[in-house]
Amino acid sequence: EDKVVQSPLSLVVHEGDTVTLNCSYEVTNFRSLLWYKQEKKAPTFLFMLTSSGIEKKSGRLSSILDKKELSSILNITATQTGDSAIYLCVNRDDKIIFGKGTRLHILP
């Protein structure tokens, strides 16, 4: 059965800290792995990683895909209170499978 597992499920850090969120996947036919940020309402797209694009960066956020380990990490450096959200990892092959998310809370 295809699945996506995220860890930790929740994390509380202080503003300015660096955090690493983890996502591991077991899927039949890997095509892509996506990261979304969900604040109060709908998820918004952050990154997409594929076999031909295993590292992405945008400002303080970056993500890497490890095809051997079947995992991905999302790094956020110099965290700010606005980074508080649920971060969702999604596998996209023939199906779309969401992980349960990591709830990140940044203390001022």
Added chain:
Amino acid sequence: NAGVTQTPKFQVLKTGQSMTLQCAQDMNHNSMYWYRQDPGMGLRLIYYSASEGTTDKGEVPNGYNVSRLNKREFSLRLESAAPSQTSVYFCASLRDFRSYEQYFGPGTRLTVT
């Protein structure tokens, strides 16, 4: 562009009542999806429509029906609501079934008492 819109934003139902959640997108996307999100459970796929005229079951379809009314609209119906269907419901669209980035609506918070 409004993107993906959903109505209503909030709804309270009594057990056994029925209702339809509406979703529309104005991006000319082919594929549309209905998810539910429960605390600690992530998003789970209820039904999806890969293209106009087709619908398929997702991970948790029991108790729901869908209609892909046209390319823009994809509705979700609860025929006889149960407390276990209390959740936040998200509609999403995808340019086509081979695309990657989904666009989500703002969600409908449904409470069944």
